[in-house]
Structure formats: structure tokens, C-alpha cells
Amino acid sequence: MISRIADVDAASWNRCALACGPYNPFVDHRFLNALELSGSVGPGTGWAPAHVALEAPDGSPAGFAPCYLKSHSQGEYVFDHGFADAYERAGGSYYPKLQVAVPFTPATGPRLLVSPDDDPEAARTGLAAALRGLMRQTGASSTHVTFATEEERALLVREGYLARDDQQFHWRNEGYRSYDDFLADLASRKRKQLKRERREALADGIAIRHVTGSDLTEDCWDAFFAFYMDTGSRKWGRPYLNRRFFSLIGEAMPETILLVLAERAGRPIAGALNFIGGDAIYGRYWGAVEEHPFLHFEVCYHQAIDAAIARGLARVEAGAQGEHKLARGYRPVVTRSAHAFADPGLQRAVADYLARERRYVAASQTELEEATPFRRSDAGAES
Secondary structure, eight states: SSOOOOGGGGHHHHHHHHHTTSSSSSGGGGHHHHHHHHOOOOOOTTEEEEEEEEEOTTTSEEEEEEEEEEEEEESSSSOHHHHHHHHHHHHOOSSSSEEOOTTTTTOOOSSSOTTTTTTTHHHHHHHHHHHHHHHHHOOOSEEEEEEOOOOEEEEEEEETTTEEEEEEEEEEEOOOSHHHHTTTBBBBBHHHHHHHHHHHTTTTTTEEEEEEGGGGOOHHHHHHHHHHHHHHHTTTTSSSHHHHHHHHHHHEEEEEEEEEEEEEEEEEEEEEEEEEEEEEEEEEEEESSSOOOOOIIIIIIEEEEEHHHTTTTTTTEEEEEEEGGGTTTTTEEEEEEEEESSHHHHHHHHHHHHHHHHHHHHHHHHHTTTTTSSSSTOOOOOO
């Protein structure tokens, strides 16, 4: 168990992460280190780093897993409060638990990071076994691998974990050269609605600015943090990230950041923070100090689509939940997690619940596909 990611060689960690598919900024050593250095995770937060490392027979790194020992269920976006309540009413102790995840980040990505020099399935199997061992060692009630890739989840299920499905809304780039190309795939009435929505969002003299790389100044972060705090205090009471975190990522990984700012009379009034991956743009946080019709949709969703098209990226992942994204051309997508419980009785009870939940998610997918704005011959969903 590694209690500081700074104690892991960054090049070795990132080499394993990159071997698992297109670049994902959230499992970048720099991102995870910023969370710890800023104090957004660590002592007093309920997120105690407990990262897992696997060695090859020659002593070289074979794999890693970003892991945290949790004393609550906040900031995860895969909700298990019902499991915790039921288990504790029955006399058990649900906390601590292990969370294999990126804190506060509901974005699918690799969780079992394996070296390109070793057999990937054997390494992932080794990491799964190491997590079982860590669960016993720490006295954790359970291990939760959230927002895992489809391949990882399938392996974990073979290793005795329980499968859980959830739902998000992603925009998919079908080779569009412009936003108008995308609109051409929509039903006529929906095209008109989105064009009007975008016009009205930028009324009142509002201009949009994209900020990335060396242009991310501390003034930009000051403005965005005010937006973030306003939204966080209204939505869930206590924002998870502190001001220092944003300075740290701005310094460490500016090339992966796209900050969309809405300005009026030269003053930032709203913003959305995005991260740029190897094949996707990930929308993470939004906030505003002025309210204007449709501005949220413009800054968060339409501008992200513009940026993905300009960069030739395959999709936009706009975070958790939000059926309002459907009307903006975002399609329903299944997200996957895997869960293991130390108590066999709890494992059986949760297995029964998750089987019913997966049927509900599948039925919801079918229903939501019918609500997309695409011409019916073009409609479809990822799974």
C-alpha cells in the first residue's frame, strides 16, 4: 500500500496508464499528485491514498491501481449509501472501504494500469488479487472499482466482483467538420431550437473565450474558482477541491486543460473546466456569477462540441447525470463499475439488487434512445 503517489515514479506510472488505451488525463500521475499536494484528498478528507503497485518477477513495475481508503461515500458518483445503511443496521461496519477510482471524477478510464512489457490480463488479475489482499489487510468492508473500462470490468467479474451499470450522456463525433455538420444529423425542429438557443445564450454582449496552455493565468483560475465555489455551495454544500488544486494542475498539465470563459464587458461571468484526452474532451466543472438564458448549455455543452470537432476528437463526456443533455445531441451511454464485499451475506444481497438495477438501466437506455434529437435513421447509443 502506497500512501503518497509522489513515492511512485511518475514515468513508470504514466507508462502503465498509457499502455491501457488513449491518454486519460485523470489517471495521469500529475493529476493525482495535484489532488494530494493540494490537500483535496488525504488527511481530514476521508480519502486516504492507498495506491497499489504490482512488481514483475524481475522487480520492474508490472502495474498500479489508484486506490483510496474511504471513511464515507462522498465524491464517488456511484452511490452505495443504501448498502452502507443496510449493513450498519444489521450490525456491520461498512467503513472503511476501498475505492479504486479518481476522486471526484465520474469519467470512465483505466483503473488497473498495466505495463506494456507484461501480459496485460495476468497483470490485471494480479492487481485484482492485490486489492483483495489489501481489503483484508485494512479491514475494509468492500472494494469498489468505479468508472472502469469494459475490459477491466469483465476481468473483475471473472474474479468474483459484482457488475454494476449506470448511465451518462456523451456526444459522439461522426466525422463532423463543423457544428453545422452535426446539426444536419438532427431533426429539423431540433436544429432550429439549438441555433436559437446558441444565439440567445450570447445575447447581452456575451463573448466566449477558450483558454489553454500558457494562457491559463492565476487571474483565470481566480475567476473560475469563484464560479466553482458558487455552484458547489448551491449543489452539494461543500466543494471538494480547493483553490491550490487548480493552480497545481495549471502549472503541471496546462496542455490538457481547456477553460471556456464567458465574458461580458471584459469581465468573466461564467466558465466551464474541461480536460483534453487522447480521444475525448471531458467536461468537469461549471459555474457563473450572472444568470443568462441558455448560458449553461452554451458554455458546457455546445462549446465542448465545437472544441471536439476542431481537435478531431471522438467524443465529449460531460460528466454525471443530466437528461437535459439529450436535447443538445448527447446520447445515453452505459458506465461500468465492479464491487466486492468481504461479508458473503452482503455480497449476496448486493448481487440481487444489482441484477435488478442492471435491468432497469438497460430499459432506460432503450427509452432514452427514443428521446434523442437525431433523425431516427441516425439515432443510436453506445454501450
